[in-house]
Structures are given as C-alpha cells and as structure tokens.
Amino acid sequence: MKKLISLFSSLFLVISHAVLAHDAETSRPFQKFHAHQIFESHSHAGWESRYFSEGRDALNGKSLWAGSFELGYDHFSGGVWYGRSSDHSYDEWQYNLSITQEMNGFEFYADYTHLVFAKDDESDDEWSVGISYGDLPWDMESALDATYSVDADGTFLEWSNGKSFSISEAAELSANGIFGWNEGYVSDGHDGMNYFAFSLSGERVLNENFSLVGHGTQSWAIDRDLTYAGDDQLKDFFHVGIGIEWNF
Numbered sequence: 001m002k003k004l005i006s007l008f009s010s011l012f013l014v015i016s017h018a019v020l021a022h023d024a025e026t027s028r029p030f031q032k033f034h035a036h037q038i039f040e041s042h043s044h045a046g047w048e049s050r051y052f053s054e055g056r057d058a059l060n061g062k063s064l065w066a067g068s069f070e071l072g073y074d075h076f077s078g079g080v081w082y083g084r085s086s087d088h089s090y091d092e093w094q095y096n097l098s099i100t101q102e103m104n105g106f107e108f109y110a111d112y113t114h115l116v117f118a119k120d121d122e123s124d125d126e127w128s129v130g131i132s133y134g135d136l137p138w139d140m141e142s143a144l145d146a147t148y149s150v151d152a153d154g155t156f157l158e159w160s161n162g163k164s165f166s167i168s169e170a171a172e173l174s175a176n177g178i179f180g181w182n183e184g185y186v187s188d189g190h191d192g193m194n195y196f197a198f199s200l201s202g203e204r205v206l207n208e209n210f211s212l213v214g215h216g217t218q219s220w221a222i223d224r225d226l227t228y229a230g231d232d233q234l235k236d237f238f239h240v241g242i243g244i245e246w247n248f
Helices: 007-015
Strands: 039-048 064-073 076-085 091-103 106-117 122-133 140-149 154-168 171-183 192-205 210-221 237-247
Touching: none
Parallel strands: none
Antiparallel strands: 039 064, 039 237, 064 076, 076 091, 091 106, 106 122, 122 140, 140 154, 154 171, 171 192, 192 210, 210 237
C-alpha cells in the first residue's frame, strides 16, 4: 500500500493535482522541471487531512505530514519526499529522477521513483510516463499519466482536465477533474475504472520565494467491489491539504 479577508481568506481560496496532474497533493509529491539550462530548486512542506492515493483513503482517515525537496537543471530533475502519518504509525520515503520535454504546447515526462516503507521493511520501484497539453480552448489543460509498479507488476492510469483562474496578481485558483483506472497496480483491487475526483486548489504568493498552497478534493469510488480486499479503502470521501512552498 502506497503507496495529504487577510491570510485566512487567502487560505480559504486556495483550499476551496490533483491540480492538472502535477499538484502539491501527496499523490503527486514531485514537481517536474524544465529549467532551460539553469538550476531551479523547490521545497514543499504541508499537511493532508487524508492520504489520497489511487482514489483510496490509504491511511483509513489518518492525516499525513509531508515534505519534499527537488532540484532541476534543463530537462532533468530529482528529489526526495517524506511522508508520515499523524500518529507516527506510518512513514514513507520516495526518491525520484525525472526527464521532461516541451514541444508545441505539449509536455512529456518520464521518471523513476524508489519507494521505501521503513516501518514495514518494504520497498517498491515505479516507472512513470505522462503527457499534458495546455493549449486547449478556454485555456484548459489535459494530462494523462501512467505509473507501473515493479512490486505489483501492474499499472495505474490517471486522466485529468482542468483550468486555472487568476484571482489577483498574487493568487491563482485551479479546478480539476480526474479519472483513475487500475490495471493490476492495486493488486488486490478491481481492475478498470476506479474513481473520479474533483478538486479546487490554488496558490497565494507571499513574497519572491514563498507561497501558500492548498486544495480541497472530493473523490467518488467507481464500481467498488468489497469482494476485493484492495477496494475496502476505495470510497467516497472529502479531504483537504495546506502547505508552504519555497522556490530558490
């Protein structure tokens, strides 16, 4: 199982990616870079009310604290992510290497992630590919991501469509819908369409380097089948997350 009116009014806006398949939510812990022959770095720390993963409430209602650091140059990036449950009964490390390419409104990426579940003395290796297109009508973006788990010998696919809105010079809000499809990735869950989620998320720039981010996401299970043990955590639920990002 793997596999989160002043400052408070701004926080409401950003909580109110799954933003465009590359959000700050725990299910997307790494930011992809295309830095055009300069070094860029990014760090994130935050709290998720639930660990949302493959449409599942992966920690049965427990919250998750998470932090990450990523460094990128040109087409390449890498990072480290750590997540820990609120009662310290679960922790997870992820180590990631990624390559991206942009062309004619498309962005392509491929990456490798090594996952370590220290308390269970287990690990996994994942290979992911994705494509997104941002020049759709009404400034919408569509993205398709596929992740293959070596341990499960299966793949999970997510298709997302969304749009961003500028609230002010310092604030942006995004709306996004995601479909998730299981093909053996959740080895003890049903194959086929697994969930649909709708998310509102955003960013409030605090200064040149720091931003406040957050999201609110409602997920609905599709074809949940409790004869599969892996579908027990596949359910309808709402969760939120808040965090701070540092770009330097």
